[in-house]
Amino acid sequence: MDKSSLFHQFVSFTATVHQVTHDLTQNVTIANITPLQYKILEYIKVSQPVTPTEISDCQHMSLPNTSRELRKLQERNLIEKISDTEDRRKQYIRLSIEGNKMMEEAFACIEERFLQLIQHATQDDIKDIQQALFILEQKVFQQKI
Amino acid sequence: MDKSSLFHQFVSFTATVHQVTHDLTQNVTIANITPLQYKILEYIKVSQPVTPTEISDCQHMSLPNTSRELRKLQERNLIEKISDTEDRRKQYIRLSIEGNKMMEEAFACIEERFLQLIQHATQDDIKDIQQALFILEQKVFQQKI
DNA sequence: TTATTTAGTTATCAAATGATAAGTAATGGA
């Protein structure tokens, strides 16, 4: 087995992953949120509390643009900014009650669609899928370049 | 094992996939190509010949916008349009020599980075990865909603 | 203390992308 043909399998796989995640997340954002804002909220949801700099790094956007989007999200009461007591330059961002509710609903919707995707999976299938996810995470995706 | 905790593992996994593919494809597009144009070329590369309608459907963009981007790509001699002899409304899009060369280089660059990612994988690891990709494709990603 | 660095903001501009209306030309059905 050569690594080059594994590459082709990998490319095809990632294309499918992107396709499926697009389908799963399509139209979950009922509120008037831009795709970028959704991605930011999603990141805050799973990593809160986070600083603007962290968002900037992880979402590959400049700090000024991050600041702008966070301001819009705060104006819509979806997030809260809490300044660090130690270092008063720093801020911690977390979802507001409203923002959290919105993201919970979004995730519930995605989960529902995901469960449809694996509705025919047996208990053994589930175990296989879990194992496969684990192997890929460990042997491919958590490697550093 | 319940399906709900599998969902969380899945979400985390897809986030990692997006992260890694972003890193792999970063800065591969030396030519002055927008991200959208790159994605279109990538799709043409692996699926050619394709019609504008197919591109429109698969890339989730309107036909007018597809037409606009294809015009730009043709102006830069990266693609060719061939009209169908049967149905003269239809067109087939394929990469030009130049466009193909560009995409070959892009893929080579991505492959190089991918190989770095799995440089420490043994022959057994490769087999495991292959098997994991196969299982996920089959049991999760190829399911229809 | 003073200078430098860090964290974030505000403002502004340009480019990319999305949405929509109106059009052409070919096809296919009634």
Added chain:
DNA sequence: TCCATTACTTATCATTTGATAACTAAATAA
């Protein structure tokens, strides 16, 4: 033949996103 549909184009406008300069305030190093 006439009408509806399909495939695609052109034009235009709005929105989103990216890039950059100039700024404030706090922390840290010299």
